[in-house]
Amino acid sequence: MTREGRGGGSGEETTVELGSAPDAGPVLTLAGPLDMATVARAWRDADRLLGSAPGAALDARGVTSCDAAGLALLDHLVTRHGARPDGLPAPLADRLSRFRDEREAAARSRRRPEASFVEGLGAGARGFGRDVAEQVAFLGAVVRALGAALRSPRLWRASETLGLAHRAGVEALGIVGLINFLLGLIIAFVGGDILARFGAQVFVADAIGIVMVRELGPIMTAIVVAGRSGSAFAAELGTMRVNEEVDALETMGLAPVPLLVLPRVVAGTVATPLLALYGMLAGVSAGLLQMSLSGFPLAVSGGRLLEAMTIGHLVIGVAKSVVFGALVSAVGCLRGLQAGRGPSAVGLAATRAVVAGIVLVIVADAVFAVVTTVLGV
């Protein structure tokens, strides 16, 4: 006879024994309290004992008390190990059968019809379509608020907008400068290495000027703004949504777009190009630094840079960052206003704001590339 035991909390011992009856084959005998304090151990013991004796009869006459955890053990022995419950005392057998009914009912109500691939695709497409429609409607609301503000200067909310621009712009100078400087350095080193093979290292100045001013400066700056300010806008408006502040404004007949969104979009749209200019400067100076390390005097590298960099590149770079800034801050606000309820809503809104901001920036950059190529600028 194998015997496993453990002292229960009340001094009674819970025991799990595997024996055999002459006419019934193996018998698993449970005795003592079966409760949260004892079931974990009994579960392991019973699993081990029944591993070699499937279909054993259960003898629970010695069970002194049994809670839900105990019932779960009995249910487990019956369903997993094929133990026969016919030897259970009537009240316990009754409770076990109700326990199993409830467990099955719970499993049934949890089960949802599984969506097929096609259904999932359709739902995804519909969700995407709805999101695009919401973005267009939101854009319309922002433009309308902008139009109203152009007619009535009070609606600019100058002090609030300035504060937001300070947060989105001035406080981001460090990180924007660092990222663009390092990026400029990387491009200059890699580019210089390649160009040196052709004896054309002096053209690093051309490359760094055009790449930083026209492409990467605006993009990297916009990505930093998406990460810092787009997410902050989404979190702020998301929190207001969760706290019913947006609802409160709506019941006052105040639309959230002119009151909450416009200052943020204006701040982002003004701050981003200024940041981008600063980023371009940092990137270009990194390029010049690399060239002077490679032995080019500043007069040579600087002259080359000024020759390559037309005003057109600068205008396109700044125009891009105006668009990027508007997109990133607007989508940040939209994701905030779209926030659901509950504790995870704000975090989700911030994440979605950053993702959508970066995607929009890259898409807009692609549009710029096509348009400028077609126009030949």
Added chain:
Amino acid sequence: MSEAAVSVRDVSVSYGESVVLSGVAFDVPRGEVFGILGGSGSGKTSLLRCLVGLRKPSAGDILLGGASIVHAEGDERLRLLRSFGMAFQGGALLGNRTVLENARLPLDELTDLPSEARDAAAREKLALVGLTHAADRLPSEISGGMVKRAALARALALTPGLLFLDEPSAGLDPITAAELDALIRRLSGELGVTTVIVTHELASVFAIVDRAVVLRAEAKGIVATGDPRELRRSASSEWVRSFLNRGAGFAGPGGGDG
């Protein structure tokens, strides 16, 4: 005017396929303090969100002063929204503005009063709710009860004839709650403000509510209408009597509010 301040006509509310309220109808006469009572999950808040235009009922109509808030669009909707004040359960004050700025917000945005007049009007409402001393503090710096009173001051900013209050005294200490009750009573008595209160604070209900509807989740609607003091004694439904007597004498299965 004889028409009711609020008229709810066969309103149903559902979320997807789950019906929360079905065929709810009642009128709130002008000047009355009217209670919407019921346990958690009975649809009180859903009904209130419909009343203030934040949610469209799936069927039925809601008239505020004779005009439908459900079907109103554009300027008419704005006019209706501005005709009442609403205080949310959690206050819903703007977190980056002081108590005074919050109370002044509707005046700032919706009136062309000079700044001194807006300030004076907002301070008057703050004095009414006893918050003069906290005017320059941020919502995060004051207690929950003060936030609720500030929300009430903001709801009163434009001196509306109709006030919606969501659980105004929930979570307040008994003395503050009693003061708030007295204030609501005074507003309706002196200024004739019609007040619709959603609550399950029975002390407030018996202290200030003239008439009430009682909602129950299982019924998906109204199970009793009338003066709560009378309903408590003589409502035909045992559940309603028990609800108004804090659950005393009701212990049958399904006796909770669901």
